[in-house]
Amino acid sequence: GAVVSQHPSWVICKSGTSVKIECRSLDFQATTMFWYRQFPKQSLMLMATSNEGSKATYEQGVEKDKFLINHASLTLSTLTVTSAHPEDSSFYICSASKVRGSTEAFFGQGTRLTVV
Amino acid sequence: GENVEQHPSTLSVQEGDSAVIKCTYSDSASNYFPWYKQELGKRPQLIIDIRSNVGEKKDQRIAVTLNKTAKHFSLHITETQPEDSAVYFCAASTGTASKLTFGTGTRLQVTL
Numbered sequence: 001g002a003v004v005s006q007h008p009s010w011v012i013c014k015s016g017t018s019v020k021i022e023c024r025s026l027d028f029q030a031t032t033m034f035w036y037r038q039f040p041k042q043s044l045m046l047m048a049t050s051n052e053g054s055k056a057t058y059e060q061g062v063e064k065d066k067f068l069i070n071h072a073s074l075t076l077s078t079l080t081v082t083s084a085h086p087e088d089s090s091f092y093i094c095s096a097s098k099v100r101g102s103t104e105a106f107f108g109q110g111t112r113l114t115v116v
Numbered sequence: 117g118e119n120v121e122q123h124p125s126t127l128s129v130q131e132g133d134s135a136v137i138k139c140t141y142s143d144s145a146s147n148y149f150p151w152y153k154q155e156l157g158k159r160p161q162l163i164i165d166i167r168s169n170v171g172e173k174k175d176q177r178i179a180v181t182l183n184k185t186a187k188h189f190s191l192h193i194t195e196t197q198p199e200d201s202a203v204y205f206c207a208a209s210t211g212t213a214s215k216l217t218f219g220t221g222t223r224l225q226v227t228l
Contacts, residue, residue, distance in 0.1 A: 034214065034216075042221070043221050045218075046215065095214060096214075105150070107159040110157070110158070112157065
């Protein structure tokens with residue numbers, strides 16, 4: 001199989017605090033992971049590409065200093081939302097592929113972030 | 117970059133009828149086109165995909181067609197059932213390790 005697990009599934013935090021979301025590939029190694037954001041009733045929008053051992057590549061309009069990505073191992077990428085504000089409230093989902101160059105994406109279960 | 121448009125945004129069909137959802141893409145380099153079903157608060161589920169060297173693919177009640185010349189692809193669901201009710205997303209990729217551009221989504225409602 002190909003299982004991607006995200007943690008936590010949901011989190012509530014106060015404005016101004018930081019939140020870390022983990023994305024793990026449980027039964028395969030992933031040199032590349034992707035982070036998406038989905039607002040209610042909207043589509044998934046790619047935020048950034050997380051590359052193991054190197055800097056993440058951010059999509060246009062995504063603030064790299066606000067959304068910190070670390071991909072320190074072949075099975076773990078983390079997304080930290082820094083100084084969160086209510087407008088950052090969203091559903092964050094990661095994905096990974098099993099082999100380099102593969103097109104099939106395996107998604108984590110998503111993290112519902114609510115900033116109050 | 118790639119741009120994927122999807123229509124309709126909502127679709128209501130009676131149980132047993134067929135449903136068709138259409139997508140167009142802009143990047144002629146795209147070569148992988150998956151379709152996902154997403155239930156509220158859940159991860160997207162791959163239901164079928166097609167690669168650019170194939171024109172049509174079928175899996176039981178679900179089929180996808182691809183017209184590379186026109187840059188559009190469609191999802192066909194036959195004999196719809198209430199459990200088919202969900203949001204469906206098309207996506208396109210140039211094959212770079214599953215970096216996907218998603219369509220805007222179609223909310224399918226199958227009524228009894």
